[in-house]
Amino acid sequence: MRSRVAEGGGWRKRRGAAGFLLASGVLLAGCARHPPRLEGAPGVSARPDVPWEAPAGVGRGPERALPPGLPEDLLARSGDLTLADLADVALRNSPVTAEAWARARAAAGTLGSERGAYFPELEAGASVTRIQGAIANGRIAYFQRSYAPSLELTWLLFDSGGREAAVEGARQALVAADFEHNAAIQEVILGVARAYWQYVTSKALLESERVSLEEFSTALEAAHERHRAGLATIAEVLQAQTALAQAQLEADRLEGEVYTTRGALATAMGLPASTPYDVALPEAERPAAEATEAAERLLEAAMASRPDLAALRAQAEKARAHVREVRAEGLPSLRAVGSLGRTYYDNRHLFGNTYNVGLQLRIPVFTGFSHTYEVQRARAEAEAANQVLKGLEERVAYEVWAGYYALRTAQRRLATVETLLQSATESHAAALGRYKAGVGGILDLLAAQAALEDARAQGVQARGDWYAALVQLARDTGTLGLESPALRTPVRLQMSKEQEP
Known part of the structure; x- marks a missing residue:
């Protein structure tokens, strides 16, 4: 009887302990926060219309230290630079080329790893x-x-060729990564060249517009003189003032464009957009006519030299090697x-x-037909890679064709715009002389000034378009590099505290 009582008491104690643990668990579960806090702050916002405020240090990566300015070695020879030197600065700082290079090194490590399959494992x-x-x-x-x-x-x-196919696939992946690195370098160079010509074109357009402002001011003074002399109405003065105000608006717009394009050039070089520097305008003489080969020869050069095309060829070879590797998995080893x-x-x-x-x-x-379907998938992926390659080949052919004729058109525009500018200048001089002499009207003068303003702008734009077309064609043919003729343009660079264009 005593043993039964003892046993009953032990059972009650165990049951009480179990109940206590259960009650404690329920209590702790009720005290749990929903949603949980994150770094001492609410895990989510209080309402759908309220943004979440991240606690300090969450979601903020380390600050990327941008280069403080232009390299000292570049400033030391600022009067003897070419566009290639600016492209070289960009290649030093560009995260695009750094990423492509890192991917190429990773692909090299993969190739070494695959070659390890030929050695014994201990x-x-x-x-x-x-x-x-x-x-x-x-x-x-x-x-x-x-x-x-x-x-x-x-x-x-022995594995029925599986190792060999895997090594070949890794080798082609490395070849593709190397060519993608080369393509990234060309894209960075192209970006710098474009940004440079956009900046100097905007700057030249601003200078041209400032000359037009002086001419419109001259026309306004002439209108005032004729009005004071009783030879013109107040309407002529107001028309001249309107034309001057329109020219001032265009100058203001171009000044903002100069700021924007200068920041774009700094960014293309991997520098802060606020870097205090300036680039002098290149000489205004007409660019020497670049000897252009036939479009067919340029297309042949592109098919042989385009790095992105070579990378896709390597990717297609990698896909074919993968088919052999997957097929070998179903063979004896x-x-x-x-x-x-x-x-x-x-x-x-x-x-x-x-x-x-x-x-x-x-x-x-x-294997439950899984290997059969794996082979089918690998073959389909290889066919897809071939079609991607074919599509790029067609696009490269078009880009070379379009770039070739864009350069030819730009060359013809350079010759035409010289004639346009000369005739517009003579027409403006004649109209101004007639107006001052009292035999011409204000509308004729303002029309001549607008034509001259447009001719100057077209001359500046035609020159920039010619250089841009030359650089673009070099990229389209896969020959763009720091030694390319398109990057031989002299550049005068200087650090400047003043940011006024």
Whole structure:
């Protein structure tokens, strides 16, 4: 009876402890925050229309230190630079080329890793074991400790061409990554060249517009003189004032464009947009006519030199190698295996040696059709890669064709705009002289001034378009580099505290 009471009391105690634990768990669950806090701040915003305020340090990466300004070696020879030097600064700072280079190095590591499949694999191991037991109905207990170092060797001797295909795929991936790096370099150079010509074109347009402002001011003064002399009405003065105000508006717009394009050039060079620098306008003489080859020859050069095209060719070869690799997974393979070990007991003078050597032949018989579908997928991916390559080849052909005729058109515009500017200048001079002499009207003068203003702008734009077309064609043919003729334009660079254009 006492034992039953004791047992009943023990059961009640255990039941009470279980109830206490259950109640504690429910209480703790009720105290849990929903949603949980994040770094001491609310995990989500209070309402759908309220933005979440991130705690300090969350979601903010380390600040990227931009280069403080132009390199000292560049400033030291600021009067003897070319556009290639600006492109070189961009290549030093560009994260695009750095990323492409890192990917190429990663691909090189993958190739080395795949080549490791031709070598044997050797693995060392060790184990410590303690065994305890009893015999004779538990009257005699015993235990034993052992230490067992070991070496295991595995060597793939034959796999029906799988290793070779994997290595070839990795090799083609490296080739593709290297050409993608080259393409990234060309894109950075192209970006700098475009930004440079956009900036100097905007700057030249602003200077041209300022000359037009002086001419419109001259026309306004002439209108005032004629009005004071009673030879013109107030309407003529107001028309001249309107034309001057319109020219001032255009100058203001161009001044903002100069700021924007100067920041774009600094950014293209990997510098802060606020870098205090300036680029002098290049000489105003007509660019020397670049000898352009036939479009067919340029297309041949592009097919042989375009790095993005070469990268896609390598990607297509990689896809074909992957087909061979996947196919080999369904074919026999042969491995050599072996192991060597020694087991020590508590008495170190007692030990035992173990070893084994053998060959393992693997012959896939049935995999639930999964291997068949894997081969089909690899073949489809290879066909897709071929079609992507074909599409790029067609696009390259068009880009070269369009770039070739864009350059020819730009060359013709250079010749035409000279005639336009000369005739507009003479027309404006004649109209101004007639108006001052009292035999011409204000509308004729303002029309001549507008024509001259437009001719100057077209001359500046035609020159910039010619250089842009030359750089673009070099990129389209895959020949754009720091040594390209398109980057031989002299550049005068200077650091400046003043940001006024």
